[in-house]
Amino acid sequence: MPALPYVANAVISGTLTGIVYGLMALGLSAIFGVVRLVNFAHGELMTLAMYGAVGAFQGLALDPFLTMIAAAVVFGGFGYVLQRGFINRFIHRPEHLQMLLMIALAIIIGNGLLLAFGPDARSVQTSYQLDSFELGPLLVDKARVYAAVAAVVATALLAAFFRFTLTGKAIRACADNPIGARVAGLPVAHLYAVTFGLGAASVAVAGCAMVQLIDVTPGLGPGYTLLAFVIVIVGGLGSMVGALLGGLAIGVSEALAGLLITPSAKSMVSFGLLVVLLLVRPQGLMGPGRR
Amino acid sequence: MTSDRPADAGDRRRLAPITAFTVAVALLALPLVGSSYLVSVATLALYLAYVGQAWNVMMGFAGQLSLGHSLYVGLGAYVAAGIFVHFGVGPWAGLWLAVAICSAVGAFIGLLAFRLRISGVQLSLLTVAFAELARIGFDHLDWFGGPGGLFLRVADRNHIDLLGFRGPPAMYYYAMLALAAGALGLCAFLLRRRPGYYWRAIREDEIAAQALGIDTFRWKMLAVVLSSAMTAIAGVFFAFYNNSLFPEQIFGFGRSIEIILGPVIGGLGTLFGPVVGAVALVLLGDGTTEILAKAGVELPGARQVVHGLLLLLVTIYLPNGLWPPLARALGVRPRRL
Numbered sequence: 001m002p003a004l005p006y007v008a009n010a011v012i013s014g015t016l017t018g019i020v021y022g023l024m025a026l027g028l029s030a031i032f033g034v035v036r037l038v039n040f041a042h043g044e045l046m047t048l049a050m051y052g053a054v055g056a057f058q059g060l061a062l063d064p065f066l067t068m069i070a071a072a073v074v075f076g077g078f079g080y081v082l083q084r085g086f087i088n089r090f091i092h093r094p095e096h097l098q099m100l101l102m103i104a105l106a107i108i109i110g111n112g113l114l115l116a117f118g119p120d121a122r123s124v125q126t127s128y129q130l131d132s133f134e135l136g137p138l139l140v141d142k143a144r145v146y147a148a149v150a151a152v153v154a155t156a157l158l159a160a161f162f163r164f165t166l167t168g169k170a171i172r173a174c175a176d177n178p179i180g181a182r183v184a185g186l187p188v189a190h191l192y193a194v195t196f197g198l199g200a201a202s203v204a205v206a207g208c209a210m211v212q213l214i215d216v217t218p219g220l221g222p223g224y225t226l227l228a229f230v231i232v233i234v235g236g237l238g239s240m241v242g243a244l245l246g247g248l249a250i251g252v253s254e255a256l257a258g259l260l261i262t263p264s265a266k267s268m269v270s271f272g273l274l275v276v277l278l279l280v281r282p283q284g285l286m287g288p289g290r291r
Numbered sequence: 292m293t294s295d296r297p298a299d300a301g302d303r304r305r306l307a308p309i310t311a312f313t314v315a316v317a318l319l320a321l322p323l324v325g326s327s328y329l330v331s332v333a334t335l336a337l338y339l340a341y342v343g344q345a346w347n348v349m350m351g352f353a354g355q356l357s358l359g360h361s362l363y364v365g366l367g368a369y370v371a372a373g374i375f376v377h378f379g380v381g382p383w384a385g386l387w388l389a390v391a392i393c394s395a396v397g398a399f400i401g402l403l404a405f406r407l408r409i410s411g412v413q414l415s416l417l418t419v420a421f422a423e424l425a426r427i428g429f430d431h432l433d434w435f436g437g438p439g440g441l442f443l444r445v446a447d448r449n450h451i452d453l454l455g456f457r458g459p460p461a462m463y464y465y466a467m468l469a470l471a472a473g474a475l476g477l478c479a480f481l482l483r484r485r486p487g488y489y490w491r492a493i494r495e496d497e498i499a500a501q502a503l504g505i506d507t508f509r510w511k512m513l514a515v516v517l518s519s520a521m522t523a524i525a526g527v528f529f530a531f532y533n534n535s536l537f538p539e540q541i542f543g544f545g546r547s548i549e550i551i552l553g554p555v556i557g558g559l560g561t562l563f564g565p566v567v568g569a570v571a572l573v574l575l576g577d578g579t580t581e582i583l584a585k586a587g588v589e590l591p592g593a594r595q596v597v598h599g600l601l602l603l604l605v606t607i608y609l610p611n612g613l614w615p616p617l618a619r620a621l622g623v624r625p626r627r628l
Binding site for chain 1: 350407409412417421428430431438543545548559591593596598600603606
């Protein structure tokens with residue numbers, strides 16, 4: 001058993017990473033909760049944003065935290081157009097066809113990145129990359145703290161949007177009852193597109209935060225898509241608070257598993273957790289009562 | 292359209308047996324006349340047709356979406372290769388063990404999922420989770436070589452050893468051809484019998500099927516166990532054909548997706564869909580890489596991008612796959628079984 005400061009460090013860094021995970025999963029959860037679309041290209045969208053951040057850093061010397069804002073706008077617009085011009089036409093097709101559509105997009109994005117950038121890992125080296133805050137025996141990476149703060153801000157903005165703006169309220173109405181929303185005259189196609197845009201924007205922001213924590217390779221996508229699913233299932237499909245709590249739970253349990261068992265086994269814990277939850281409580285921790 | 296004229300349709304109906312005969316002869320003669328590259332590509336196409344057929348039993352016929360079929364390929368491959376490397380037990384004995392273990396694992400997952408009434412997205416995620424658990428688990432199993440891989444002694448290419456399943460590429464080609472044809476025959480047989488009708492009833496409307504007195508649990512279990520057992524055989528083949536196994540490669544999510552591409556592109560739930568889809572994937576995917584290679588460019592990922600585009604176009608424009616229109620052109624009744 002490692003000494004207590006190590007465990008505390010792992011818990012803190014796991015919590016901070018978990019906040020970023022939460023933001024990533026929030027995008028997936030919003031898209032599923034409102035559009036009822038299982039976004040199998042979620043991890044690939046994040047990888048795309050990470051490459052964007054690396055490109056902006058290397059080409060324009062832009063800090064990923066600045067790229068984040070641009071990425072949110074670009075991905076938001078891209079998501080809106082994608083949903084409005086393309087995915088909306090498939091909304092009434094069977095569920096598995098929609099999944100296949102997103103899988104096709106995922107394959108194209110992931111391997112398109114491989115074509116464009118090659119298989120090598122890329123990263124950003126900011127001046128504060130290796131610095132850390134010292135709190136007594138605890139060492140907390142600066143980059144990780146900043147990433148978590150950015151994720152908290154983005155999450156708060158998203159929550160405020162859904163809670164206080166008319167569009168946000170309309171989107172929630174759509175999620176509750178799509179037919180009722182249509183009857184009440186809400187522009188459902190537009191609202192779906194806004195939701196997909198917001199989901200894409202949050203995963204882009206999460207990607208720009210993530211690029212500070214890990215190296216990016218073209219093959220990251222599927223792993224993070226699955227991780228986002230794990231988080232969202234843990235938290236409950238469609239529940240926003242659940243996605244955040246799920247992110248924290250997965251972040252901390254991964255960090256602890258990496259410390260107590262072995263780093264390569266850390267995702268075993270999340271998939272094990274997914275299996276147990278799917279079997280015992282498929283609606284997730286925060287989901288509504290069963291059927 | 293002229294194609295709807297009865298005389299024309301009659302001509303085409305006479306065309307079907309001729310086409311079938313030509314295809315059979317071409318397939319049997321291929322290693323005798325084709326280059327070694329052609330044989331290897333054809334083996335890949337047959338392999339994809341076979342695993343696609345196996346997956347199609349579960350999703351295409353019974354409507355249970357698995358996105359983790361790499362689990363059974365990997366497990367089958369590792370079981371047969373493991374006892375071969377460590378105890379010298381040959382592939383024919385290993386095959387039975389692989390099939391037994393994969394059927395048991397399939398039955399276990401099916402039991403959990405269907406008893407707890409898990410379906411749709413949740414079921415597909417459950418299957419992914421088990422495949423991923425196996426991938427990470429095998430990374431930590433030193434007996435199977437861990438992440439460094441498990442290697443089989445490379446075959447003597449000039450000597451045919453049927454007992455040890457070692458020999459020239461043509462032998463593997465004929466083995467895969469026999470497997471693919473066998474799977475096609477088995478599925479054609481099952482679809483005309485009770486299981487086929489029950490599976491399709493479950494796929495279309497499970498509650499209605501239940502109301503008609505079908506024990507849906509039992510028939511879904513049959514689909515999963517049959518599908519996993521068939522996939523296990525593909526795994527054993529893969530091990531002895533490829534001679535090297537890495538958990539990352541064989542259990543990866545991309546592998547599971549590769550398995551489903553063929554049947555989806557060819558036509559989900561059709562008998563010939565997995566075959567047509569596999570041929571289309573290999574022709575377009577490997578064709579592109581080959582053309583690029585001829586032009587002196589090597590682009591990793593190009594083949595997969597082509598696969599992705601093909602999947603995208605088919606899901607948009609031909610949601611029932613390539614087979615139904617192709618079947619009409621060949622004068623065969625394109626049953627969506």
